[in-house]
Amino acid sequence: MQMSHTPYAIERVVLVVLDGLRPDAIDRFALPNIAAVLAAGAWTRTGRTVEPSITVAAMASLLTGVSPARHGVRTEGFRLSRRREPLDPLPLVLAEAGYPCSAFLSALPAIHRVLVRRVLRRLGPVSAQFTGRCAEDILAAAGGTLRAQRRGLVLLHWPDADDAGHDHGWMSPRYAAGARALDGAVGELTRQLDLAHDPTTLLVLTADHGGGGHAERGHESDHPADYTIPTILAGARIRPGPLLPPVSLLDIPATVLWSLGVPLPESYAGRPLREAFAGFHADGAADAAAAA
Numbered sequence: 001m002q003m004s005h006t007p008y009a010i011e012r013v014v015l016v017v018l019d020g021l022r023p024d025a026i027d028r029f030a031l032p033n034i035a036a037v038l039a040a041g042a043w044t045r046t047g048r049t050v051e052p053s054i055t056v057a058a059m060a061s062l063l064t065g066v067s068p069a070r071h072g073v074r075t076e077g078f079r080l081s082r083r084r085e086p087l088d089p090l091p092l093v094l095a096e097a098g099y100p101c102s103a104f105l106s107a108l109p110a111i112h113r114v115l116v117r118r119v120l121r122r123l124g125p126v127s128a129q130f131t132g133r134c135a136e137d138i139l140a141a142a143g144g145t146l147r148a149q150r151r152g153l154v155l156l157h158w159p160d161a162d163d164a165g166h167d168h169g170w171m172s173p174r175y176a177a178g179a180r181a182l183d184g185a186v187g188e189l190t191r192q193l194d195l196a197h198d199p200t201t202l203l204v205l206t207a208d209h210g211g212g213g214h215a216e217r218g219h220e221s222d223h224p225a226d227y228t229i230p231t232i233l234a235g236a237r238i239r240p241g242p243l244l245p246p247v248s249l250l251d252i253p254a255t256v257l258w259s260l261g262v263p264l265p266e267s268y269a270g271r272p273l274r275e276a277f278a279g280f281h282a283d284g285a286a287d288a289a290a291a292a
């Protein structure tokens with residue numbers, strides 16, 4: 001695959017999925033670390049996840065660049081479509097461009113692990129670890145990889161807020177504690193990444209869905225509280241400020257490829273969030289001098 005590198009010289013994207021974190025939780029619970037990344041980053045509080053607004057569908061969209069209607073993972077049954085047009089899975093596209101991909105996800109029951117691994121095998125080469133039950137443990141498991149893998153994609157999935165939302169309700173005190181656990185891990189991650197001194201790394205924080213829309217302890221509906229997600233890009237090449245609406249979860253895989261200089265497959269439904277990058281003008285022209 002032909003490389004057409006952006007002027008931004010980004011070599012690595014660290015993508016963190018804050019499962020079930022509503023954007024309004026950032027201010028409501030005064031989450032200092034996420035707020036700090038947001039203040040220094042390019043952000044939206046009105047992003048939209050895929051339909052249905054469930055984790056497996058959103059994760060499959062992040063890893064394929066297409067909607068659930070296209071990739072076929074629309075239930076907790078984890079089945080990638082075999083009959084529709086072929087997919088261009090993100091890990092495979094990255095591998096063809098010479099970039100590795102690793103993922104750190106929460107420990108799953110054995111039966112789910114088998115199903116998820118079956119899906120992952122069809123996505124291309126991903127080094128996936130299912131380990132830990134909270135953000136802190138999953139981040140700890142990823143520590144060695146975050147230090148050693150300087151290129152490609154590192155995907156982290158943290159379950160704390162979603163777990164608390166299902167057990168106690170979205171925006172409940174226990175949900176607030178889950179959101180604070182996510183925030184604490186974001187603080188530790190940003191200390192480890194030290195983005196100010198590493199212009200080749202792009203950090204992306206997002207959520208797979210919100211929650212508490214039509215059901216206090218659920219998130220699968222067309223209610224805005226369920227489908228609205230935050231998305232934040234941070235790094236030395238990022239220009240602080242709001243992203244241009246509308247922003248979709250599907251824009252994230254497109255942005256991962258674009259920022260690494262990998263051409264987008266035609267199948268990808270989203271757009272690269274170019275306006276997040278310093279020196280890039282909304283009219284579509286990159287000011288290479290400003291970005292260099």
Ligand SMILES: [Zn+2]
Binds near residue numbers: 162166
């Ligand atoms: Zn959930």
